[in-house]
Amino acid sequence: MAQALASGFDEGVIHQVAGRLIARYGEAETDRIGRGVRQVAERWWSEDGDAEAFAAFCEEHFLVDPAEIAATFARVQTILEQVDGHLYEVRRELTAPIDLDLGPIRPIDHLFAELDLAAHVDADLFRTKVAFLVLLNFPLYTLDEQIEQGGAWERETWARARMADRFAQRVPAGVLQQATKVLVATERYVGSYNIRLDRLVDEAGKRPFPEGLRLISHWGLRDELASYYAEPSPEGLAKQRLILRVMERIVRQEIPAAVIDNPDLLWNPVTSEVRSVDPGAEADAGLATREDDRRYAHLLEIFRAMREIDPYCPAEPTYIRRRFERDRQMPEPEVEALLFSVLDSPEVRQAGELIARRLGRPLEPFDLWYAGFKARGSYTEDQLDALVRPRWPSIEAFQEGLPGLLKSLGFSAQRAAWLAERIVVDPARGAGHAMQALRREDKAHLRTRIPAEGGMDYKGYNVAMHELGHNVEQVFSLNGVDHWWLSGVPNTACTEAFAFVFQARDLELLGLRGKANGAPRGDSALATLWNTYEIAGVSLVDMRVWRWLYAHPEATPADLREAVLAIAREVWNRHFAPVFGLRDSDLLAIYSHMIAYGLYLPDYAIGHVIAFQIADRLFSGDFGEEVERITSQGRLTPDAWMRGAVGGPISAEALLSASRAALAAG
Numbered sequence: 001m002a003q004a005l006a007s008g009f010d011e012g013v014i015h016q017v018a019g020r021l022i023a024r025y026g027e028a029e030t031d032r033i034g035r036g037v038r039q040v041a042e043r044w045w046s047e048d049g050d051a052e053a054f055a056a057f058c059e060e061h062f063l064v065d066p067a068e069i070a071a072t073f074a075r076v077q078t079i080l081e082q083v084d085g086h087l088y089e090v091r092r093e094l095t096a097p098i099d100l101d102l103g104p105i106r107p108i109d110h111l112f113a114e115l116d117l118a119a120h121v122d123a124d125l126f127r128t129k130v131a132f133l134v135l136l137n138f139p140l141y142t143l144d145e146q147i148e149q150g151g152a153w154e155r156e157t158w159a160r161a162r163m164a165d166r167f168a169q170r171v172p173a174g175v176l177q178q179a180t181k182v183l184v185a186t187e188r189y190v191g192s193y194n195i196r197l198d199r200l201v202d203e204a205g206k207r208p209f210p211e212g213l214r215l216i217s218h219w220g221l222r223d224e225l226a227s228y229y230a231e232p233s234p235e236g237l238a239k240q241r242l243i244l245r246v247m248e249r250i251v252r253q254e255i256p257a258a259v260i261d262n263p264d265l266l267w268n269p270v271t272s273e274v275r276s277v278d279p280g281a282e283a284d285a286g287l288a289t290r291e292d293d294r295r296y297a298h299l300l301e302i303f304r305a306m307r308e309i310d311p312y313c314p315a316e317p318t319y320i321r322r323r324f325e326r327d328r329q330m331p332e333p334e335v336e337a338l339l340f341s342v343l344d345s346p347e348v349r350q351a352g353e354l355i356a357r358r359l360g361r362p363l364e365p366f367d368l369w370y371a372g373f374k375a376r377g378s379y380t381e382d383q384l385d386a387l388v389r390p391r392w393p394s395i396e397a398f399q400e401g402l403p404g405l406l407k408s409l410g411f412s413a414q415r416a417a418w419l420a421e422r423i424v425v426d427p428a429r430g431a432g433h434a435m436q437a438l439r440r441e442d443k444a445h446l447r448t449r450i451p452a453e454g455g456m457d458y459k460g461y462n463v464a465m466h467e468l469g470h471n472v473e474q475v476f477s478l479n480g481v482d483h484w485w486l487s488g489v490p491n492t493a494c495t496e497a498f499a500f501v502f503q504a505r506d507l508e509l510l511g512l513r514g515k516a517n518g519a520p521r522g523d524s525a526l527a528t529l530w531n532t533y534e535i536a537g538v539s540l541v542d543m544r545v546w547r548w549l550y551a552h553p554e555a556t557p558a559d560l561r562e563a564v565l566a567i568a569r570e571v572w573n574r575h576f577a578p579v580f581g582l583r584d585s586d587l588l589a590i591y592s593h594m595i596a597y598g599l600y601l602p603d604y605a606i607g608h609v610i611a612f613q614i615a616d617r618l619f620s621g622d623f624g625e626e627v628e629r630i631t632s633q634g635r636l637t638p639d640a641w642m643r644g645a646v647g648g649p650i651s652a653e654a655l656l657s658a659s660r661a662a663l664a665a666g
Helices: 011-025 027-041 051-061 066-099 107-113 117-127 130-137 143-152 155-165 173-191 219-227 234-251 294-312 319-327 332-343 346-359 365-369 381-391 395-409 413-420 458-479 492-503 523-551 557-575 602-620 623-631 638-646 653-664
Strands: 194-196 214-216 265-268 273-276 423-427 433-435 444-448
Touching: 011 027, 011 051, 027 051, 027 130, 051 130, 066 107, 066 117, 066 130, 066 155, 066 173, 107 173, 117 130, 117 173, 130 155, 143 638, 173 294, 194 219, 214 219, 219 234, 219 365, 219 458, 234 365, 234 557, 294 319, 294 523, 294 557, 319 332, 319 523, 332 523, 332 602, 332 653, 346 523, 346 653, 365 523, 381 458, 395 413, 395 423, 395 458, 413 458, 413 623, 423 458, 433 458, 444 458, 458 492, 458 623, 492 602, 492 638, 523 557, 523 602, 523 653, 602 623, 602 638, 602 653
Parallel strands: 423 444
Antiparallel strands: 194 214, 265 273, 433 444
């Protein structure tokens, strides 16, 4: 592991420099001076100068005049909005051929995707000592301080705190560049992991899936499996069981490497037999050779890249702590307790019993994605595709339709047009995602799959509605805040909440149900409960895998594979076996997020809880105005943001209460 380039200053140097400043500016500045000098000293490297240079910098750049402090804050804010924003746009262009369905990916595209110009910005801000000036004059607050004191802060105090947060870590550009390289390689692996369901063979030797069905793991496989709840049948159940076997082969790394995204081979995932589509081809036993442990090798590479960053983050010296305390702004135990409040609730067990009654059979592992509580469960995929395709035959059509969609959701015609002007629709190569803008002159990007032939299908539309929720939040939380340093929301879970709210209204906008006039109730509440239950379990696996990685830093990919499977089974047996009535499933390890986006998954569970809490507020007033009001609070702590949004902290009680009522009503 790399080592931080510590200055080696002892306490005597820090006290001496602080004492000189206090003597010059008076005892009234003692707290500011002591904190600022220490913040600089903790991040000062030997290459920045000796103790004399450190003292000279502090004496020259400590600010006392409030007007000068305010002007400095404003100048840093203006400059970094432009720097960050433009470099983010460059990054978006560098990765466009990888992220978007723009034709073949060329070798040069992979090389450009590994280029991250922004990795050098903070290093240069420290080298030029801009970062040190900020740290000397603006306090860094711990998460505990922000939670305890933030409720009484004025907006500019919050903005100044967020500016200081920017320089809490000092990581060498080369370390960040290597992390980017590793992350891009893993995203490439995940983004190209397609399974040809049309080439699957069942035990009777038949091919049950239609020609051309090619789905990305895990997203597409999960959604295809869920689609068969619309019209339960023996054939649909058989397909679900076959997809389950595919997923199990993937997480166990038992999938034959040759069948991944290969239209020339037939594969029986039950027996793992592989043969050519060409009946005249000679048998080749080598085709059944399993994929090596690439899935887990990629995760290990990410872990190692994050460990290289650890020494430069004294306040959060592990990736786990950075993800929870810095990125999520919620302590890990608090998040885990929230997950347990759903996983171990009696409402979940009762919901499982209800699902089994509705299905007329015992639950099976893939019933994690039971869709019968959702309104879409009343319609087949073909029915939904038939409604979607004529409306949005192309990317251009969906772009043109954005103002109408937004107006139907509840935004005024003027606000709908204003939002649509700030959102660009792109053709996703993967499952789809949203990209924010970082400066107000730029636009947010909505990525979803729309095939060049045939138009958008329901899966693409459903994803698009999810991403539209992200984009609307992103536009308001950038263009609607009073200070750029407060742009955004407290964490990913908060933006996921809006994505879930928008996504849940997809059928309404297709005219398949009346306009929503309240928070989810009845089956809708149970659908949210079951979704939260499922993703909470997956989140626990993600969290425990990272704990295992830190406890076993010398692990091999094979070691990690076995650990992930053991952890998935352990979480299953503790929280799912009592509901499903079967043990030792490792299905919870299927999520691709766990491989490419470590510790992202808890945000989905928190997002479901938040979405349910804010739904009452959104639907009790003017939907568009309430969305704008809540998102324009900006990047406070989640607790302060939620109190501003709904008057209380993050809690699953609203979801559990509505679920109890739904279960009692039968």
